[in-house]
Amino acid sequence: MSGIASPKIRIRGLSKSFGPKRVLDGIDLDVETGTSMVVIGGSGSGKSVLLRCILGLIQPDAGTIEIDGVDVLGQTRRAQDATRERIGMLFQNGALFDSLPVWENVAFGLLARRGKGRIGRVEARSKAGDVLRQVGLDPSVGDLSPAELSGGMQKRVGLARAIAARPDILFFDEPTTGLDPIMGAVIDGLIVDCVKRLGSTAIAITHDMASATRIGDRAAMLYRGKLVWQGPASSLLESGNPMVDQFTHGRREGPISMELRR
Numbered sequence: 001m002s003g004i005a006s007p008k009i010r011i012r013g014l015s016k017s018f019g020p021k022r023v024l025d026g027i028d029l030d031v032e033t034g035t036s037m038v039v040i041g042g043s044g045s046g047k048s049v050l051l052r053c054i055l056g057l058i059q060p061d062a063g064t065i066e067i068d069g070v071d072v073l074g075q076t077r078r079a080q081d082a083t084r085e086r087i088g089m090l091f092q093n094g095a096l097f098d099s100l101p102v103w104e105n106v107a108f109g110l111l112a113r114r115g116k117g118r119i120g121r122v123e124a125r126s127k128a129g130d131v132l133r134q135v136g137l138d139p140s141v142g143d144l145s146p147a148e149l150s151g152g153m154q155k156r157v158g159l160a161r162a163i164a165a166r167p168d169i170l171f172f173d174e175p176t177t178g179l180d181p182i183m184g185a186v187i188d189g190l191i192v193d194c195v196k197r198l199g200s201t202a203i204a205i206t207h208d209m210a211s212a213t214r215i216g217d218r219a220a221m222l223y224r225g226k227l228v229w230q231g232p233a234s235s236l237l238e239s240g241n242p243m244v245d246q247f248t249h250g251r252r253e254g255p256i257s258m259e260l261r262r
Contacts, residue, residue, distance in 0.1 A: 006069050008033040008169070008201040009054065014063035016049055023049045024060065025225035031218075036195055036202040038216030038233050040209075040247065042256070045222040047205040051171055054203070055087065056080050067169070085113065088162035088200075090191075092174040094154040096146040096161075103128035103142030106160045113165075131160040134197075135190050152183040156190065163194050170195060172204035176211045188214040209248050212236055221247065223256065 007030040014027040023046045031037045039047050052058040064071050072083050096105045107124035129139030135156040176184035188211050195202050206212050216233030221244050229241045236248050246254030
């Protein structure tokens with residue numbers, strides 16, 4: 001035995017097409033245990049499809065996705081559901097349920113569980129208060145409706161929901177979208193703190209380069225369904241890769257061309 005630990009998430013040859021459009025084209029990606037991977041790329045580059053494939057929401061056409069050495073694509077539905085329970089997700093626009101108070105939004109996954117992992121509403125309310133504290137909100141916020149919260153507070157509640165079950169994998173979909181630069185930095189700091197406290201492995205997709213360098217240990221760039229660069233997130237702004245440099249610095253001229261829809 002080599003003694004080398006397998007990555008937490010190991011993706012090989014992942015491909016997905018929608019009709020004639022190939023969105024993912026042979027993706028190979030490793031995310032080491034306890035690290036944060038940031039995936040960047042323009043709109044339509046395949047970032048969201050990649051996350052949905054790992055979550056099991058989209059079935060890829062080819063390739064493998066391993067979590068802790070187990071190919072999740074070959075699992076039974078019950079096993080896939082158990083795998084998804086290990087993943088926390090912060091959605092781009094919060095995706096809070098307007099009809100539920102904040103505390104029920106935070107505890108939604110805990111209340112929805114079946115079997116021994118399920119808890120009662122009293123315990124769930126208490127846990128929600130504890131998690132709200134962890135993201136810098138007073139537990140009394142739990143009695144409010146999502147509509148009564150600012151955009152930054154909604155992001156914090158979304159983050160609280162993502163970490164409520166103490167998942168060992170966390171996904172962040174454009175975590176700073178719609179936030180001013182200061183609140184974006186606050187949310188990034190909370191993300192880093194939560195990931196470190198839980199010891200989780202994280203994948204984030206973002207267009208925000210400041211956010212990418214704050215929350216990522218490693219980074220990768222997708223362009224037309226292919227990974228064109230991987231490296232330390234700290235090197236994003238000086239990668240030496242023409243595509244990455246054009247994207248991260250927002251230059252019009254370069255190897256990346258805008259596709260016009262007909």
